[in-house]
Amino acid sequence: MNVAVVHDWLTAKAGSERVLEQLLQLYPEADIFTVVDFMKEEERTFLSGHRIFTTFIQNLPFARKYYRSYLPLMPFAVEQLDLSSYDLVISSSHAVAKGIITGPNQLHISYVHSPIRYAWDLQHQYLKEAGLDKGLKGLFTKWLLHYMRLWDVRTANGVDLFVANSNFIKKRIKKAYGREAVVVYPPVAIEKFPLKSEKEDFYVTVSRMVPYKKMDVIVEAFTEMNGKRLVVIGDGPSNKKVKAKAGGNIEFLGYQPSHILRDYMQKAKAFIFAAEEDFGITLVEAQACGTPIIAFGKGGALEIVKGWEEPQATGIFFHEQTKEAIIEAVYKFEKCKDKFSPHLIRENALRFSSERFRKEMEQLIDEQLKG
Structure with a gap:
């Protein structure tokens, strides 16, 4: 044939x-x-x-x-x-x-x-x-x-x-x-993103810097939450615009090779995602590391992440692409973050x-x- x-x-x-x-x-x-x-x-x-x-x-x-x-x-x-x-x-x-x-x-x-x-x-x-x-x-x-x-x-x-x-x-x-x-x-190359149960005190977001990814909204939200550290990985046309909105608690790393990306995904307390995507491979990669997700509840994210209301939840959804919605979701996550199981989160990623x-x-x- x-x-x-x-x-x-x-x-x-x-x-x-x-x-x-x-x-x-x-x-x-x-x-x-x-x-x-x-x-x-x-x-x-x-x-x-x-x-x-x-x-x-x-x-x-x-x-x-x-x-x-x-x-x-x-x-x-x-x-x-x-x-x-x-x-x-x-x-x-x-x-x-x-x-x-x-x-x-x-x-x-x-x-x-x-x-x-x-x-x-x-x-x-x-x-x-x-x-x-x-x-x-x-x-x-x-x-x-x-x-x-x-x-x-x-x-x-x-x-x-x-x-x-x-x-x-x-x-x-x-x-x-x-x-x-x-x-x-x-x-998704699950095997390239091993589980890490011990998390550190920062959040991470990974994306190309283009308008529909709403990276500026994530940055605005964390700028208001001055005591919470955010690591931003990615580059693109909107880079300068996004950086201009950032406070001192936000670290921009630009484009990074896969091993650096993996390291931050493994250590972060949660992965932030604000785009309406067709699927969302980074959501699966982060979960493969055992990292919970805080994501915009539309598009492919609804199929990849199990929301807080579901059995064996792997993340929390927010339903508007606004800084206020992200801030509310982050505070909600921090109140219940100990209830998320890194092992169950990785198990969910194995579906892909x-x-x-x-x-x-x-x-x-x-x-x-x-x-």
Whole structure:
């Protein structure tokens, strides 16, 4: 059986690339198709042994740095990839990968991290944050996103089975495409985040510094709670804006390698998370360390964290993305922090292991092939 795996783009090893890595372990002979491949040598060891095919965008001017600027060309580009010789096509898609063309005798399974976020329900938020909600440039961007939605819905017809990375994304797939999806949670390298029962007197938050992550709101909350130490790990466009709101009790470490990140996750008394995410891998990693979670109660967090009201709770939710809600949640946590069991918290994280992901995907694909 000839197998092809289609991935949006290969530029860095992040959450969606972890899914790709596990799919390649399932199908070690698979070929890879992607819009562009600019992944650094030190990150691409999991790709070795696989043939990689890219689109014409790979060779366009400044594509290495500004590949996202070629988004208007990406639907056309992926449609030019010839996958006609493959029996099984698996797309790993958060943008355009699912739009490849397949025939009636090919099985196309699409693992969806999300329908194109900035073209669907997050469009208005994206336009405001990018300063594109007004003016001629904004009008063109809105037209482009309208075109992307039309293309996105049309190409959904070429998918035989949708697999969502959470129930939250399952609902988004139903809204966008009118299609049902099966949920298979993404793989998390639990083994790289060992349990540590002894905690120290600080909180930690880990995120890319972009507006929707609400890092500024977390920082504002802890600035008001002057006696509580917060460690912030991550970098990004909003870095200066977030730092400007910080008090002396907040320590910014910027981007850190995985072993430093793990060390802080293991030692923190709790992990703070204020974004509405599709899934939320860092929530699983923190719990693997036995660290309780204080999280915004929407999106994937509701599927990863067991709230205080549930048996064997692993965290506390707040329900507004405001500093007041975070402050209230932190004080609530401190009143009952001794009731959280690091061992039970880690046990909850084991539900999202890489082995479980491979097993569920293999079973699902085998059922479709037999059907």
